[in-house]
Amino acid sequence: MIATTSTATPTDWADAFARASNDDPEIQAHGKYFTCSYLLDMGERTFVVEVSRGKVVAVAVDPGPLEVSYQFALRASADTWRNFGVPVPAPMYHGIWSASFQRDLKLEGDVLVLMQNLRCFTRQFELLRTVGVPV
Amino acid sequence: MSRISPVTGHYVDVDVDGLLYKVFYLENGQGQPLVCQHTAGCHNHQWRGLLEDGEVTKDYRVIAYDLPRHGKSDPPENTQWWTQEYQLSADHYANFIVALVDALELENPIFMGSSFGGNVALQLAHRRPDRFAGVIPVEGADYSPGFYLDWWQHPHANAAQVCASGVWDLMAPQSPEADRWKTWFYYSQGSEAFKGDLYFYSVDHDLRDKLGEIDGDRCPVVMLTGDYDYLTTPEDSARTAGQIKGGEFIEMKGIGHFPMSENHSVFRTYLLQALALLQSKSRVVDAV
Numbered sequence: 001m002i003a004t005t006s007t008a009t010p011t012d013w014a015d016a017f018a019r020a021s022n023d024d025p026e027i028q029a030h031g032k033y034f035t036c037s038y039l040l041d042m043g044e045r046t047f048v049v050e051v052s053r054g055k056v057v058a059v060a061v062d063p064g065p066l067e068v069s070y071q072f073a074l075r076a077s078a079d080t081w082r083n084f085g086v087p088v089p090a091p092m093y094h095g096i097w098s099a100s101f102q103r104d105l106k107l108e109g110d111v112l113v114l115m116q117n118l119r120c121f122t123r124q125f126e127l128l129r130t131v132g133v134p135v
Numbered sequence: 136m137s138r139i140s141p142v143t144g145h146y147v148d149v150d151v152d153g154l155l156y157k158v159f160y161l162e163n164g165q166g167q168p169l170v171c172q173h174t175a176g177c178h179n180h181q182w183r184g185l186l187e188d189g190e191v192t193k194d195y196r197v198i199a200y201d202l203p204r205h206g207k208s209d210p211p212e213n214t215q216w217w218t219q220e221y222q223l224s225a226d227h228y229a230n231f232i233v234a235l236v237d238a239l240e241l242e243n244p245i246f247m248g249s250s251f252g253g254n255v256a257l258q259l260a261h262r263r264p265d266r267f268a269g270v271i272p273v274e275g276a277d278y279s280p281g282f283y284l285d286w287w288q289h290p291h292a293n294a295a296q297v298c299a300s301g302v303w304d305l306m307a308p309q310s311p312e313a314d315r316w317k318t319w320f321y322y323s324q325g326s327e328a329f330k331g332d333l334y335f336y337s338v339d340h341d342l343r344d345k346l347g348e349i350d351g352d353r354c355p356v357v358m359l360t361g362d363y364d365y366l367t368t369p370e371d372s373a374r375t376a377g378q379i380k381g382g383e384f385i386e387m388k389g390i391g392h393f394p395m396s397e398n399h400s401v402f403r404t405y406l407l408q409a410l411a412l413l414q415s416k417s418r419v420v421d422a423v
Binding site: 088089091092094095096097098101102111112115116118119121122129 | 281286289291292293296297299300301303304305307308309362363365366368
């Protein structure tokens, strides 16, 4: 697995994240119906990830207004994302629930879609610990 | 040669508030009873490490029960419970635990519970300091709003997975992966009770103006909370213990909201401290 740093280009990061997810045994074992699209708002960068039947099929990098649709969004400061993207996150940066209850992460949009895909999404989010974040 | 665990299971009938329950419990050890409550929406396997921890069971009779509607303890035997929404009240929860220790004829039991079990430990210290030799609230606080959510039972999502993955990051990333996944697995089994349990946890449990009434000299209170717990933080528990007469708080490092289940080997070091502290406070009480 490739550990990227803030010096990696956003496109490199998008490729590494997609590859990590598509090679992940857990997601591939349980992702038959893992289908959704979501926005990662990292303050300095935004990405829209599209997942279809367990595979990341597209990652839009810094999409312009109205360019790409998505079902739900995770928004937080770049600093929070940097805290997610380490092998062992500090307390309150160790998941989307902890960071939304205790830090500045916002879960927006159709949260039902997030809940419907929560098992695989939770694993996918933790891939940031090995892939890193591009901010 | 087969290995057969010394842990045994039993059922006991409990009659409380007009409801009849057949309650399952696991036990091991000899000595002062240490009665253990699992977390909301879960069952007594969360205490699997403690039940086989010889350093504890040589001095304590560890009893880990399944609250009715959890694990092997069925809903009430004498009502059409399926016609009502389950919402656990502080009154019924506390009454049930007292009825259970009475049914088992336990003398000087210590009560320990985690999360909604930690909160009810505070309720017991407040309501019945005469019946318990002390309480160890784990991941507990005077008030813990915010988790009584419809998502736990939303019919358009997979409730088992929402409950299990929804509590995933209540655990610390350092905790052994296999133990975190066991805890996840338990949570996938309890979605029907989880939300109703959280009615107690986040709504009916509120001791904010009553902590001063808890006599921690009569019923010692030693609280334990992990630093990865976002729901009941160490600050919440410290604030709570600080308002209880004689209340104690120990922060646990590198562990989360299900300490006994996600990482018993770390939890036990803090538990042994808590038990020693509780016993020293009990001796002071006895000497007065």
